[in-house]
Amino acid sequence: MNKKKKLVxxxxxxxxxxxxxxxxxxxxxxWGKERVEDVAxxxxxxxxxxKVLDFYNLRRKELLGVKPxxxxxxxxxxxxxxxxxxxxxxxxNLHEQAGSTHVTHLHGELMKVRSTGPGEEVFDLTTDNYxxxxxxxxxxxxxxxxxxxxxxxxxxxxxxxxxxxxQSDIFVVIGTSLNVYPAAGLLNYVPSGAVVxxxxxxxxxxxxxxxxxIKKGAGEGLKELKEILNNKE
Ligand code: OAD
Numbered sequence: 001m002n003k004k005k006k007l008v009x010x011x012x013x014x015x016x017x018x019x020x021x022x023x024x025x026x027x028x029x030x031w032g033k034e035r036v037e038d039v040a041x042x043x044x045x046x047x048x049x050x051k052v053l054d055f056y057n058l059r060r061k062e063l064l065g066v067k068p069x070x071x072x073x074x075x076x077x078x079x080x081x082x083x084x085x086x087x088x089x090x091x092x093n094l095h096e097q098a099g100s101t102h103v104t105h106l107h108g109e110l111m112k113v114r115s116t117g118p119g120e121e122v123f124d125l126t127t128d129n130y131x132x133x134x135x136x137x138x139x140x141x142x143x144x145x146x147x148x149x150x151x152x153x154x155x156x157x158x159x160x161x162x163x164x165x166x167q168s169d170i171f172v173v174i175g176t177s178l179n180v181y182p183a184a185g186l187l188n189y190v191p192s193g194a195v196v197x198x199x200x201x202x203x204x205x206x207x208x209x210x211x212x213x214i215k216k217g218a219g220e221g222l223k224e225l226k227e228i229l230n231n232k233e
Contacts (some may be wrong), residue, residue, distance in 0.1 A: 002150045007082035007229075008168035010186055014175020014200060015218050019068035019094055021062060025177050026202070040150045049134050049143070054145040060110050060130040063092050069220030071174070072098035074226055082170070082229075087161045089176060089183050091148055104164065106157050106183050108148035118141030153180060165189040173198045174227065177217055178206065197225055202217050 013023040023029045033095065034202050038044050039055040078084050082141040086103045089202065091110040095103045115121045115138035123138065124137055136144045161183075171190045185202035187206065190196060196211045198204060201223030211227075214221040 001061065004081065005169040006085065006167050007078060007170045007172065008085045008165055008190075009172045009174060010087050010089075010176065011174045012176025012178075012183075015071060015088070015132075016069070016090055016092055017175065018071060018219050019066040021066060021092060023175075023177075031226055034153055034156065040148070041152055042150055045145065045150070047079065049145075052146070053116070053132050053134065056110065056148065057131045059091070060125070062128055063094075063110055064130065065181070066094070066188075068094040068098035069219055070228040071184055071222045072100070074100070074219075074222040075204055076100045078226065078229075085164045085168075087164060087183075089180065104157050104161055106149070106161060110146075110148070113144040113145035114147045115140065116143045116145050121163070155182055161186060162189050166191065168194045170194060171196045173204075173206075173211075174198075174221070175200060176204070178204055182203060197228075199225065 013021070016021060024031045030104045034055060039052050045052050072094050074157050075084065075086060075095065078088050079101065084100065084102060088095060088103060088105055089106050091105065093109065094113055102113050111125050112122050113125060113132055114123070117138065117140055121138060123144070132144050132146070134143070138144055165186050166196050168190055171194050173187070173196070187209070196209060197214060198206060199216060199218060200212050200217060214224050216224065
């Protein structure tokens, strides 16, 4: 039996748009409504913890009201024929809900919190108890904070993501404006022999290598990619 080809997928907020979640940039984007400096930095946390906690409480409420879309489901299905690794900038768990089994979250996970004490222990939230407030403590009595990588913080999963990217036979970018580093820099680690696709309904600034652009939303774009891969691979 032939070894399955490694299909590595880098996803961003656009992946979840067809589920009903917002992007960050562009028309209707979250960063048009809230300032990054007020809710997604360690300085914001020190200034007003409850404001930050409420921002993520609301994100969780939104997440609990949506489901994986066709694009998420196609990516999960592709595991039948490919060794699929998803590297996501998204903090939602829609890839997992769709059935993807190898998901690396670069920017953390909405349905988890972590201790602000030494060791940074991580805890799962549940769907019926997903809010956190000032005064919610870990068993060692440290305040809990969102398990989110804020702007200016290190990205602990980056090394793993680079290793995965370096093994790709096929690399697919979906629904990210590639504005945020180090995630956006992953493209530089794709082997020169790998085939690269980009799915996005809008123009994304990528140059310097040969990329097949599928200018569509995630669902339609992934249907097209599946056809291409079926015929080629
Ligand atoms: P952006 O909001 O910057 O970009 C979203 C991308 O999705 C854009 O290129 C859109 O054109 C595209 N898009 C819109 N609708 C789409 C659809 N139906 N199908 C596919 N793509 C669509 O989001 P990210 O690049 O993910 O970090 O942002 C990166 C990081 O910046 C996020 O992880 C977040 C944010 O600040 C943190 O919060 C730490």
